[in-house]
Amino acid sequence: MLKTMNQSFLNGVVSTAVSKKNIYGAVLCVEKGDNSLPLVSSAGNLTADKPYFIASVTKLYVTAVLLKLKSENRLHLQNKISKYLSNDVLHELHLLKGIDYSKEITIKHLMSNTSGIPDYFSSDVIAALTAGKDQSWGFEKTITSAKQKKPKFPPGKRAQYSDTNYQLLGKIIETITEKDIHTVFKEFIFDELKLEETYLFDDVNDTRPAPFFFKDREIHLPKYMSSIGPEGGIVSTAKESMIFLKAFINGHFFPKEYFNELKKWKILFGPGLFFYGVGIASQPISLKEVKGGLIGHWGQTGAFSFYHPKTDLYFTGTINQFYGHSVAAKMMIKIIKMYK
Template identity: 70%
Template sequence: MIKSINDFNIDDITSNAVSKKNIFGSVICVEKGDGSLSLISSAGNLTVEQPYFIASVTKLYVTAVLLELRAEKQLQLDDKISRYLSDDILHQLHVFKNVDYSNEITIKQLMSNTSGIPDYFSSEVVSELTAGKDQEWGFHRTIAHAKRKTPKFAPGKKAQYSDTNFQLLGKIIEIVTDKDIRTVFKERIFNELSLGNTYLYEDVNDSGPAHLYYKDKKLHLPVYISSIGPEGGIVSTAEDTMIFLKAFFNGRFFPKKDFEELKSWRILFGPGLFYYGVGIASQPISLVELKEGLIGHWGQSGAFAFYHPKTDLYFTGTVNQFVGHRVAAKLMLDIIKTYKKEYKNR
């Protein structure tokens, strides 16, 4: 059994990540499902206790809540969103080739990014944010923007990553529970798992989370992050995220047998190359095992929360860089390779 950080050289691996261009800090938590390995390491300007923006890793929390609500029979994934959302929200939300599909979209199609609803997070928006133009992108602005754009396909026909989907899912959760998304997250996940360092970012004066970087520049986007709750607004630590990730995969929120339903993979080419299922992502780590890589979710902040079934290893952490996903992927891959080598020789 690997018992210590020194046995596993995890500090060397984490420090190597910080040696890469524009990576100023990294933190990673690694655990094995059977409890035989539990390591955490940080380097650069991050510590293991430092809270950070998990960005789109938040989508796993939304998925957990939706599946828990289904287990409670408060909704079904095949329900049409028109059952929950008002006419003013749905009006011309998805019109493709002169056919209005707005009332036909299902919850599952939102979760799987197959709704066809356009993403507001365009290259133009990215350029503005990375240039430091802080701005609000809450529910109403997001939906209005989606209605001005033309969908590229009818619901269910293809897949295209769209943060707009998760803004809508957050609204459905609020309607079903009759509570705001902050309260839902707090009651159903944060308090339930005793996550003392995890919360939904809402106070623009909150300077607690680590500064996010875009290349060599610090980004200060409190207005933006406070406006994107269910899409990417959670702040956490690597240890807290690990507690959640293991709970997510091991039946805490929904029957473990239901997990296979989530692995309806469709390939996406943006942002990056990966597969998307129902509220979860699959990141390939080799060409020969394209659909047997890491399962979980990325965050645009460089945050990650993934499970690797072949080694039974869980990974959480961040490289805190808007364009740092390649470094984060290598960080996890290096640990997988080291783990395999250590155990092969035992």
């Protein structure tokens, strides 16, 4: 280790991030596996304890629930989704060249983004939301939109990021548990880990989460954020995200040997360049570590939760900017370099 990691160094890393264009706030929590480094720093318009939208980092929480259900023999990842979803939902959900593959899709296909089901979160939807046109995207609207788009490959043949997959996984969880996704998250994760500032956003009048930015504009999307539950609706803090991340990585919810099945990486070129396994992502941090970088998940709001196995470092936090991921990655890389 070239330097001593301390609060002053971390403060400098976070302050530098906020000096970048269109980055108005940042928070970063860092811990080592042996609990020797519990540090958190914030700058700009964010504080260390401010709740924020973790967006697609929510998918890690969905993965935790699914693998816990698997450990209890309440599901198998190879189960067909037709076991849990109605014919109305499945009908022509994946229609390619006149063949309806919908009933061939498995839970694992959804988790690994290899289902081939189109992503409702298209460029048109993104453009409307980032322009401030708030709108609700519940399950029915998501499925209707996905059916209007053309799949690019049969299930299992390739990987393409699709938020539609996780809306479907949320519905499958509700079917298995006979509880709504809010209750499942609360009982399986939030209460289990005694998280007091973490919850599923469902009230359009809730002003607790920090608003995030798109370039130089503050974005308020309460209708949208309250409608996307299992796809990206969780609100948390950097400290409580850290509690979850360490529990997730260290086998609190499911046997650690399950990780061998999760690390079946397939490259994705959007959003951004990274690898996707089964319910988890891998972000390369250098050409030498193409498949040995950060393990966890990004959120479109600039949120992140990652573990770096080689240095045994954990990172959680947010840049709170729709396109702020490169700045967040640089913060983590600066710290990782100290331990290499």
